[in-house]
Amino acid sequence: MRFGGVVALNHLSLGLNQGEILGLIGPNGSGKSTLFNVVTGFYRANEGKVRLEEEDLTELYPHEITERGLARTFQNLNLFNRMTVLENVMVGMHPRTSAGLRHFFYNPARVVREERWMRKGAQLILKELDLEEYSREQAKNLPYGVQRRVEIARAMATEPKFLLLDEPAAGLNVAETETLQETIGRILEKGIAILLVEHNMRLVMNICRRICVLNYGEKVAEGTPAEINESKAVIEAYLGKRKR
Amino acid sequence: MELSRTRKISYVIIGLLLVFLPTFVKSIYVMHIINMVLIYTVIISGMNIIMGYCGQFMLAQAAFYGIGAYTSAILATRLGLSFWICLPSAVIVTCVAGLLTSLPCLKVRGHYLAIVSLGLAVVIHEAMVNLVDLTNGPGGIIRIPAPFLFGMSLDTDHRYYHLLLVLTILSILFVKLILESRVGRAFIAIRESYTAAEAMGINHRFYKIIGFMLSASYAGLAGSLYAHLVKFISPDSFGLEELLLEIAMLLVGGIGTLAGPVLGATVLSFGYEYLRALKGLQMVVYGLMILLSVIFIPQGLVTIKDRVLAFRRGS
Numbered sequence A: 001m002r003f004g005g006v007v008a009l010n011h012l013s014l015g016l017n018q019g020e021i022l023g024l025i026g027p028n029g030s031g032k033s034t035l036f037n038v039v040t041g042f043y044r045a046n047e048g049k050v051r052l053e054e055e056d057l058t059e060l061y062p063h064e065i066t067e068r069g070l071a072r073t074f075q076n077l078n079l080f081n082r083m084t085v086l087e088n089v090m091v092g093m094h095p096r097t098s099a100g101l102r103h104f105f106y107n108p109a110r111v112v113r114e115e116r117w118m119r120k121g122a123q124l125i126l127k128e129l130d131l132e133e134y135s136r137e138q139a140k141n142l143p144y145g146v147q148r149r150v151e152i153a154r155a156m157a158t159e160p161k162f163l164l165l166d167e168p169a170a171g172l173n174v175a176e177t178e179t180l181q182e183t184i185g186r187i188l189e190k191g192i193a194i195l196l197v198e199h200n201m202r203l204v205m206n207i208c209r210r211i212c213v214l215n216y217g218e219k220v221a222e223g224t225p226a227e228i229n230e231s232k233a234v235i236e237a238y239l240g241k242r243k244r
Numbered sequence B: 001m002e003l004s005r006t007r008k009i010s011y012v013i014i015g016l017l018l019v020f021l022p023t024f025v026k027s028i029y030v031m032h033i034i035n036m037v038l039i040y041t042v043i044i045s046g047m048n049i050i051m052g053y054c055g056q057f058m059l060a061q062a063a064f065y066g067i068g069a070y071t072s073a074i075l076a077t078r079l080g081l082s083f084w085i086c087l088p089s090a091v092i093v094t095c096v097a098g099l100l101t102s103l104p105c106l107k108v109r110g111h112y113l114a115i116v117s118l119g120l121a122v123v124i125h126e127a128m129v130n131l132v133d134l135t136n137g138p139g140g141i142i143r144i145p146a147p148f149l150f151g152m153s154l155d156t157d158h159r160y161y162h163l164l165l166v167l168t169i170l171s172i173l174f175v176k177l178i179l180e181s182r183v184g185r186a187f188i189a190i191r192e193s194y195t196a197a198e199a200m201g202i203n204h205r206f207y208k209i210i211g212f213m214l215s216a217s218y219a220g221l222a223g224s225l226y227a228h229l230v231k232f233i234s235p236d237s238f239g240l241e242e243l244l245l246e247i248a249m250l251l252v253g254g255i256g257t258l259a260g261p262v263l264g265a266t267v268l269s270f271g272y273e274y275l276r277a278l279k280g281l282q283m284v285v286y287g288l289m290i291l292l293s294v295i296f297i298p299q300g301l302v303t304i305k306d307r308v309l310a311f312r313r314g315s
Helices: A032-040 A063-067 A084-091 A108-126 A144-157 A174-189 A201-207 A223-229 A234-235 B005-024 B028-053 B061-078 B082-104 B112-132 B156-177 B182-192 B194-199 B204-230 B239-255 B260-298 B303-313
Strands: A021-025 A070-072 A162-167 A195-196 A210-215 A217-225
Touching: A021 A032, A021 A201, A021 A234, A032 A162, A032 A195, A063 A070, A063 A234, A063 B194, A070 A144, A084 A108, A084 A144, A084 B182, A108 A144, A108 B182, A144 A174, A144 B112, A174 A195, A174 A201, A201 A223, A201 B204, A210 A223, A210 A234, A217 A223, A223 A234, B005 B156, B028 B061, B028 B156, B028 B182, B028 B204, B028 B260, B061 B082, B061 B112, B061 B239, B082 B112, B082 B204, B112 B239, B156 B182, B156 B204, B182 B194, B182 B204, B194 B204, B239 B260, B239 B303, B260 B303
Parallel strands: A021 A195, A021 A210, A070 A162, A162 A195
Antiparallel strands: A210 A217
């Protein structure tokens, strides 16, 4: 993936299988966010392909990719601030429903039915992520940790097969990080594959069976947490970074 | 909808007042202002959908208003079609105009979108002035027939009122309906963050187009109603001055709210007329009013009640 003269991702190849969680780590600027944006359709790769179970996603728009079962969260939180938590999650159900404007005229029953279905579904997700008490709050008024959970809840509402989490633990305290770890565990139990980009090493080492390390847009190491810990290449990449 | 008893009673009272309004209002002049308030409410409600709820700077509303008016007028005067055919035709034609206008606007955002839509509005206005064979140019179209309803010709403001009232109320209710649905949420999602909206499976280009079409339809409806009310239209009424008035109404009333358009239309229409007493100073004070309200009450007059309450509580 090239931006003008800068090669952000250089012949990077990653695979993620169903039900597994792959950790992606690397110093800032190593290309993690770029990778996310390429995979989710916000950037179009100059070379190479993005494939989901035989289907080529490379040329698709982000919303089409989400329809096919790939969801993401954002590093800097991208909630719909002037909507309530419930509404935020209900938006997540958009790709799984199809009531459009025209249905108002020739099939209003369907509009009502789908609306009810979306509301119930969203409430269920909120319950699972312990967000019920906030359902009527405006997203912008929530504490940071809660906002992060809402972001995940919203992505879950799209019923993804693959979930890409972009630094979900950033800014969370120890207790919140533990809750996050539990949440991720529960998501994995549902059979959803996760690509986790994180700087919080303890979290990554705890929950990921496989980790991939990026530096300057290239894969410098891949393996189990133990292997990664020992790897010289990784230590070099992170020279100066403290393990938390 | 759970409504308290007092709420229900007040709605009934307001409803009755609205229905019997023409009997209280003796002056044709005032009746006409009221009718124009209703027409503007429809226009601004439409504008509110794309600008307030979808967050797009679409500045072609006055042009769509004009397309609606001209379509209806041309169909009525050239083809002698009944108002009841002209009205829906005007809405459809304007809706298509909205669709076509949206296409070049898809690739631009924010200020650039404002300029592009403004440019398109100017083009449309020029078309009204220059396509003389179609629109009779600057001379405008005269002798637009009034609608016939239940055997009666709605040729006075008093008689036209109820038609306007019903259509305006339906227009507002439709906005509310859209808002509380998947489509409405998609609009607001795009406003809040089109990136996140895309990530949630919302095709923001598609919804932009729909938003344009909806807004245009509202303006088209209002345009047709206007043409058959005042029975004479000319390009003057659909240019930049008109656009500025519409923007002012939207902002003063409260952008992104249901009641905003109504309030904006009411305050600015009556305000304009009542300030006539100031003669030379009329426009100065009018402009000042708009300026001050946008500066000090940017969320619109709708929020005044809440602000006063909050102020009283000392927060």
